[in-house]
C-alpha cells in the first residue's frame with residue numbers, strides 16, 4: 001500500500017532514491033539543506049518541505065540519507081540550539097537511516113528512538129549512484145527483524161538486494177567492511193591500469209582483459225577509473241558526481257576505528273585510508289573517489 005514518507009538528504013544518492021519512492025506512488029515529502037538538491041527533485045514532481053520538521057509531519061516512515069555521523073545525530077537528537085526530530089515523531093513511526101555512519105551512532109539514535117516507541121533501523125546501501133537511479137541498490141540492514149519487515153516494501157522500491165546483517169549497527173559494520181574492500185580495489189585497479197598504460201597498453205583493452213581475468217572486480221565491471229573507458233562512469237565526467245573522495249575517506253576511517261576497537265589487522269585498509277587522505281589533502285576531496293587514479297597516473301599518460 002502507499003505510505004506517507006519523509007525523505008531527508010537529497011544528494012547524489014538520496015535524490016534518486018526519493019524519486020524512485022515517488023515514482024512507485026508513495027506520498028513523498030522531501031527536504032535538503034541545499035537548494036539546488038531540492039530544486040532537482042521538485043522538477044521531477046516531488047513535494048519539497050520548508051524544513052526537516054515540516055517534512056516529517058504526518059509521515060509513517062522517515063528516511064535519512066546524510067553524509068556522516070554528526071549530521072545524523074544532529075538531525076534526530078539535535079545539536080546546540082537546534083532541536084532534534086525524535087521528540088516530534090509520534091510513537092510507531094519507523095525511521096530508516098540509509099547514511100553510512102559509525103555503528104555506535106546508529107545505536108545511540110536507536111536507543112533514543114526506542115525510549116519514545118519509535119522504531120529505528122540502519123540501512124546503509126551499496127551500488128553507487130547508478131544503483132540508486134536504477135533502484136537496484138543493496139541494503140545492509142541492522143535492527144529488529146519485525147522492523148525490517150515493515151521497511152521491506154519501501155526498501156524494495158529502491159533496491160534489489162536486502163540483507164539482514166544483525167541488530168542495530170550491524171548494517172553499518174557490513175557496509176564499512178565492504179567499503180574498505182572497495183577502497184582497496186579501486187586503488188589497486190588504478191595502479192594496475194597506470195602500470196599497463198606506462199607500458200603502452202590501451203587502458204580500455206587492458207581493462208577488458210583484467211575484467212575477464214582473475215583481477216576482475218566491481219571497479220572494472222561498473223566504475224572504471226580511467227577517463228573515457230566507460231562513458232557513464234564518473235571518470236569520464238571529470239570525476240563529478242558519484243561517491244566523493246571525502247566520503248570514501250570517512251568510511252576508511254570508520255573501518256580503522258572499528259579495527260582498533262576490536263584489535264583486527266587491516267593493513268591494506270590502513271594504507272588505503274592514507275592514500276585517499278593524501279589525495280583529499282591535495283585538493284581532490286570533492287571529486288569522485290575513482291580519481292585516486294590521479295595519484296598513480298603518470299603525467300601525460
Ligand code: NAD
Pocket residue numbers: 008009010011012013014031032033034037052065066067068071075098099100101125126127128129242243244247248
Ligand atoms: P552527498 O554529499 O551527495 O549528499 C548528502 C546531502 O545531505 C547533501 O545534499 C546535503 O546538503 C544534505 N544534508 C546534510 N545535512 C543535512 C541536514 N541536516 N538536513 C538535510 N539535508 C542535509 O552524499 P551522497 O553521495 O548522497 O551520500 C550520502 C551517504 O550515502 C553517505 O553517508 C555516503 O557515504 C553514503 N553512500 C554514498 C554512495 C555514493 O556512491 N555516492 C554509495 C553508498 C553509500
